Amino acid sequence: MKFSLRPQEGAFYEMFSRAAQNLVRGTELLSELALPGADVQSVSERLADVEHDSDQITHELYNKINSTFITPFDREDIYRLGSGLDDVMDHLEAVGNLVYLYGLTKLPALPREMIEMIDVLDQQAKVTALAMPRLKQMKGLKDYWVECNRLENDGDRTYRMLLVRLFSGEYDALTVLKMKEVADELEAACDAFEHVANTVETIAVKES
Amino acid sequence: MKFSLRPQEGAFYEMFSRAAQNLVRGTELLSELALPGADVQSVSERLADVEHDSDQITHELYNKINSTFITPFDREDIYRLGSGLDDVMDHLEAVGNLVYLYGLTKLPALPREMIEMIDVLDQQAKVTALAMPRLKQMKGLKDYWVECNRLENDGDRTYRMLLVRLFSGEYDALTVLKMKEVADELEAACDAFEHVANTVETIAVKES
Amino acid sequence: MKFSLRPQEGAFYEMFSRAAQNLVRGTELLSELALPGADVQSVSERLADVEHDSDQITHELYNKINSTFITPFDREDIYRLGSGLDDVMDHLEAVGNLVYLYGLTKLPALPREMIEMIDVLDQQAKVTALAMPRLKQMKGLKDYWVECNRLENDGDRTYRMLLVRLFSGEYDALTVLKMKEVADELEAACDAFEHVANTVETIAVKES
Numbered sequence: 268m269k270f271s272l273r274p275q276e277g278a279f280y281e282m283f284s285r286a287a288q289n290l291v292r293g294t295e296l297l298s299e300l301a302l303p304g305a306d307v308q309s310v311s312e313r314l315a316d317v318e319h320d321s322d323q324i325t326h327e328l329y330n331k332i333n334s335t336f337i338t339p340f341d342r343e344d345i346y347r348l349g350s351g352l353d354d355v356m357d358h359l360e361a362v363g364n365l366v367y368l369y370g371l372t373k374l375p376a377l378p379r380e381m382i383e384m385i386d387v388l389d390q391q392a393k394v395t396a397l398a399m400p401r402l403k404q405m406k407g408l409k410d411y412w413v414e415c416n417r418l419e420n421d422g423d424r425t426y427r428m429l430l431v432r433l434f435s436g437e438y439d440a441l442t443v444l445k446m447k448e449v450a451d452e453l454e455a456a457c458d459a460f461e462h463v464a465n466t467v468e469t470i471a472v473k474e475s
Numbered sequence: 476m477k478f479s480l481r482p483q484e485g486a487f488y489e490m491f492s493r494a495a496q497n498l499v500r501g502t503e504l505l506s507e508l509a510l511p512g513a514d515v516q517s518v519s520e521r522l523a524d525v526e527h528d529s530d531q532i533t534h535e536l537y538n539k540i541n542s543t544f545i546t547p548f549d550r551e552d553i554y555r556l557g558s559g560l561d562d563v564m565d566h567l568e569a570v571g572n573l574v575y576l577y578g579l580t581k582l583p584a585l586p587r588e589m590i591e592m593i594d595v596l597d598q599q600a601k602v603t604a605l606a607m608p609r610l611k612q613m614k615g616l617k618d619y620w621v622e623c624n625r626l627e628n629d630g631d632r633t634y635r636m637l638l639v640r641l642f643s644g645e646y647d648a649l650t651v652l653k654m655k656e657v658a659d660e661l662e663a664a665c666d667a668f669e670h671v672a673n674t675v676e677t678i679a680v681k682e683s
Numbered sequence: 684m685k686f687s688l689r690p691q692e693g694a695f696y697e698m699f700s701r702a703a704q705n706l707v708r709g710t711e712l713l714s715e716l717a718l719p720g721a722d723v724q725s726v727s728e729r730l731a732d733v734e735h736d737s738d739q740i741t742h743e744l745y746n747k748i749n750s751t752f753i754t755p756f757d758r759e760d761i762y763r764l765g766s767g768l769d770d771v772m773d774h775l776e777a778v779g780n781l782v783y784l785y786g787l788t789k790l791p792a793l794p795r796e797m798i799e800m801i802d803v804l805d806q807q808a809k810v811t812a813l814a815m816p817r818l819k820q821m822k823g824l825k826d827y828w829v830e831c832n833r834l835e836n837d838g839d840r841t842y843r844m845l846l847v848r849l850f851s852g853e854y855d856a857l858t859v860l861k862m863k864e865v866a867d868e869l870e871a872a873c874d875a876f877e878h879v880a881n882t883v884e885t886i887a888v889k890e891s
Contacts, residue, residue, distance in 0.1 A: 333888060342888065350881075368847050430656060431576050440648040440856040444863070447652070448846060465558075472541060472550065638864060639784050648856040655860070673766075680749060680758065
């Protein structure tokens with residue numbers, strides 16, 4: 268492996284940006300599930316492709332860390348940010364896969380609160396994608412992590428209302444269990460976005 | 476923001492102590508759920524107030540880290556301890572909120588093991604509140620983390636016995652699912668207390 | 684406590700190896716559950732013994748960190764690796780205990796996917812046990828963490844297929860809930876092995 272002595276910071280920021288843009292693609296695919304007559308199998312397969320692409324980016328990132336002498340910030344924080352973005356993608360992909368595997372689209376519609384959670388995730392993805400290029404100047408990041416945490420609170424409240432609906436007696440026990448799995452992945456994705464925001468906050472605090 | 480050059484360690488210890496005292500208030504509120512005829516809505520609302528106060532403390536703490544030149548120990552450990560205490564509060568608040576949202580108090584009584592878990596949490600809160608002021612001298616902390624871990628083991632055993640009861644056929648499936656959610660938050664609170672204790676241990680090891 | 688000034692690296696590697704060998708004992712005990720007429724109580728009790736032994740090793744390790752002046756790598760990473768290995772053991776022990784407590788062996792057989800997950804865990808345990816002694820030379824570790832992550836992906840896929848089976852209507856709701864708890868512990872063990880591999884990767888990256 269060829270070692271670079273000059274800092275090549277640009278490559279890192281570019282990889283974070285690409286990873287975050289993939290998350291936007293992921294949440295947009297999930298948003299299709301809200302549409303009547305959505306093709307869930309196709310959504311699930313396209314999500315798997317995006318997730319595969321994210322894995323590639325994470326892999327490149329790790330190689331870059333190992334072959335770069337001077338990194339823009341702590342190696343460990345680069346790892347944490349990269350794996351944090353990757354975690355979000357894993358949960359998004361799981362949502363699509365579970366909705367497909369469990370055949371949940373045979374229901375007339377997904378519960379309204381589930382669609383709301385997907386919308387929260389889509390907003391989190393978008394603020395994250397806008398924040399990544401700003402890492403370079405370490406400016407304007409506070410607005411991002413505050414907003415991302417606020418969205419996570421929204422998601423958490425919606426998750427609780429979703430559980431209230433699931434446990435209300437409207438669905439049979441097995442359907443409840445299936446939707447609970449999907450709800451948990453949605454909530455984990457929401458948390459994983461917050462975790463990314465917290466990592467960015469930690470990096471910004473160290474650099475300030 | 477005005478930057479302080481003199482170490483103002485006292486302010487940090489005071490914030491950790493206030494956060495831990497809020498946890499004691501939180502577990503005492505949960506203990507009310509064990510009483511016959513408990514007003515669950517009121518418990519849930521007062522827990523939300525305490526949680527809101529804890530958020531404020533965490534916010535102050537983070538600002539203090541950013542505006543202080545010399546911190547009593549690693550910035551990252553201060554973050555971790557602050558966010559760890561905040562995590563416990565989130566789980567305590569969730570317990571109250573879920574018991575209320577799911578209308579679980581329409582049952583004759585909460586399962587005995589659930590009350591026992593609240594009691595374990597109350598003991599964890601109390602040893603944590605006693606330990607926080609001792610961070611200043613870094614003395615007498617080992618007893619705290621050993622005890623907090625021991626309590627977590629107790630909580631874990633009780634949690635398993637609670638699940639055995641929930642799955643025994645004594646309750647209908649939807650009630651089981653609701654109580655399972657509450658049980659999981661109780662267990663997560665127990666774990667979060669252990670996580671705080673582990674953070675204190677890490678800090679003490681570094682300073683020794 | 685007597686402080687040692689000479690590095691006693693050997694003791695650390697030996698403790699990591701013993702901890703990992705205990706994980707192999709743990710997964711081998713779980714493999715007994717796949718056999719017809721398995722004595723689940725005995726498996727659960729022997730697992731509890733192995734877990735107790737692992738706790739002792741972790742305890743020794745922590746004492747060693749505190750009483751050693753020069754450690755082979757960062758104190759925090761030693762902690763993380765030690766507690767990571769301990770976490771795996773906790774989940775393995777939980778699997779045995781829950782299968783016993785819930786009386787799941789009254790079923791004709793455990794679901795095939797559950798046995799497959801135990802097999803994945805057994806392979807993860809074995810590659811981990813082979814990797815620990817290699818920490819000393821920091822050589823040949825990449826193969827380990829790549830393989831351990833690959834196995835975790837296998838486990839994840841199997842876990843999803845297990846849930847599809849559990850929610851298919853083949854079992855009654857309470858049996859589903861019991862098996863779901865066991866499945867979650869199996870999946871958490873699988874993740875915990877991956878976490879150990881990630882910790883080893885982090886250590887290797889720092890040392891390279």
